[in-house]
Amino acid sequence: MVLYTRPACHLCEVAEQVVAEVCGRTGDTWTTVDITGDDDLVRRFTDQVPVAFVDGVQHDFWRVDPDRLQKALARR
Template sequence: MRLPGRSRHPEASPSVPHAGAARVVVYSREGCHLCEVAEAQVAEICAELGTSWTRVDIDDDPDLHQRFTEQVPVTFVDGAQHDFWRVDPERLRKALSKRP
């Protein structure tokens, strides 16, 4: 049984927009302090490692809003949910050191 919000491949679901070739996707919303902190951490770590990332605003999509509203920010790495609410920088670096 798969838990809601734990899709292994979010881009395979019609309710989650394809994030392109980015290895890291941060699902967030405007005005969310935790989201701003997570995005800054992800941006810094991805720049340090030469890894792509993107941000998806959950409020632009009703399905994403319903799916992630209580968890933002939600971080996916290589299509799998990695974290929510906070980013653990060392854990993210470790995940990104593995090949996709």
């Protein structure tokens, strides 16, 4: 799973905590990508960060629901 973020984003910090907790329980790996280093990602996600992707499919943005994320990861 991938979580797209940007610096100094409170929602991103909260989302990272949720993802870390859920993936810690499920054993899934995850990574964060700072969108500010890529002009295409900035254009794509400027108003939606944090945005979470599971298996290449957009899952959530702004807030990551832990129960919904855990279910999505279990369906993999």
